[in-house]
Amino acid sequence: MSKDARRPGEQDPGTVVVTKTRPKTKRPNMYRVLLLNDDYTPMEFVVHVLERFFNKGREEATRIMLHVHHHGVGECGIYTYEVAETKVTQVMDFARQHQHPLQCVMEKK
Numbered sequence: 001m002s003k004d005a006r007r008p009g010e011q012d013p014g015t016v017v018v019t020k021t022r023p024k025t026k027r028p029n030m031y032r033v034l035l036l037n038d039d040y041t042p043m044e045f046v047v048h049v050l051e052r053f054f055n056k057g058r059e060e061a062t063r064i065m066l067h068v069h070h071h072g073v074g075e076c077g078i079y080t081y082e083v084a085e086t087k088v089t090q091v092m093d094f095a096r097q098h099q100h101p102l103q104c105v106m107e108k109k
């Protein structure tokens with residue numbers, strides 16, 4: 001078919017159009033979960049929290065706890081929104097049950 005016989009933008013019937021589909025894999029937003037220092041929560045309790053809720057070994061848990069103790073804040077892990085929110089809730093509930101003022105927060109990375 002001649003170009004003039006087609007409407008503007010219309011394909012030549014003899015033309016093969018190959019469309020490349022780009023897999024749209026959007027990375028999820030990630031959130032840092034942080035522990036805050038205070039003067040009253042026992043060090044051993046914080047280490048236990050890091051082992052129990054953030055799957056840290058004793059050495060890593062102790063290192064993070066001491067970092068928070070000395071610097072005021074420290075990272076426990078980086079998670080998707082729902083996982084981070086669950087961790088924060090679990091830690092805050094656990095601290096309250098034991099009447100410790102430990103604070104756990106999340107922030108967008």
Ligand code: TYC
Pocket residue numbers: 035036037038039040041042043046065066068069102103
């Ligand atoms: N500063 C606390 C103490 O001296 C220990 C502590 C560490 C508390 C980390 C909270 O997130 C925290 N007993």
